[in-house]
Amino acid sequence: MNPLMERRLRQLRSRVLVRSWEYRQRQHARGAWFRLRRVLTFAAEAYIVSPDDARQLVAEGRRPEPAGDEFEPPKLIVFATRERVARLRGARPVPVRLTRDLLAATCLVLVPFVTPASRGRTRRV
Amino acid sequence: MTFRDRLLATIRAAKPVLEAPGVMVVGSEVPNLLEPGAAATLIVSQDLDVGVPVEHHAEVKRQVAELHAFRASPEEPSVWVPREPGLLEVNFIGMDPTQDPAEAYVLDDDQLPLLVFGALSLVSPGVELDLMETRVRLPRAAGLVLEKLVTDRTGEKGERDLLVALGLLMTATPDDIDEVEIMFRRLRPELRHVVRSNLTILSLLEARPGMPDPGPHRADVAALLRRLEGEEGSDP
Secondary structure: HHHHHHHHHHHHHHHHHHHHHHHHHOHHHHHHHHHHHHHHEEEEEEEOOOHHHHHHHOOOOOOOHHHHOOOOOEEEEEOOOOHHHHOOOEEEEOOOOOOOOHHHOOOOEEEEEHHHHHHHOOOOO | OOOOOOOHHHHHHOHHOOOOOOEEEEEOOOHHHHOHHHOOOOOOOOEEEEEHHHHHHHHHHHHOOOOOOOEEEOOOOEEEOOOOOOOOEEEEEEEOOOOOOEEEEEOOOOOOOOEHHHHHOOOEEEEEEEEEEEEEEEEEEHHHHHHHHOOOHHHHHHHHHHHHHHHHHOOHHHHHHHHHHHHHHHOOOOHHHHHHHHHHHHHHHOOOOOOOOOHHHHHHHHHHHHHOOOOOOOOO
């Protein structure tokens, strides 16, 4: 067998093994990144906000996304409408990507694509 | 010379194998060829992936002798490099419909060895195009989308492959998306999870110069993820 192809095959099989391990770990800490990415996938916009603002949004009845609890320090992540975010003075928009700013943020407000009712479901997956 | 010129010139030069039984173009050039007029604006890579059904390997191997514009790479004989400028590399890949999507093997051969990717078992023949007097078979979009999404995607190459899935979704019809959902439900739980995971990665990718930008299509990716997960969420 061609050595390069053999190496590619070996690498591919190794990745499949790792992936299977990750799948088995998905309910545990290893799955936290998937759950965070999944919540962000349903966000059209993301804003870094102060803890006071984030707590205010929760007090208004918005449910914190459980995916945020899986990090240390925990992230308080809530969905809110664009109009509600516009009334938060200190809200700072950040790209919806895994940037340093977004990952370092402890309080995030996400604007859903369609309606708040259709935001990312929060069951552990 | 534009990328489209190079792609079409490569297709003309690769006619002997592209018209061999069962052969399909399966990689990053599919969305380019599916654009109206094969506009080829969704540039992700600089090669032409040619899927060879293992049951037709012998016929394709005979046709490879007619590829005068290319020669096999000495390092990797499944890759044929152009002898002249203005052409793309041709990358031969094995397809085995009986293979598990997570598996792979090498079909060893002195002249045309193939790395056979199990994920390509999800791919089935779709439209045929007539380009540069060459009959080009393309896969059905749904199967190729899932092939891109069930394969492990890490690093630069992985992200580019996800952009191919994006390009396919950009050109997909509602029927194609229905088919993606049907095929997705037939996958085993681990592979369904991989598909969902890759969709989240695709959604968060940064735009790259000259490549399809996920940004304007994030809502579509989110809608597809939600649809695949269904009302009750996806598998555990």
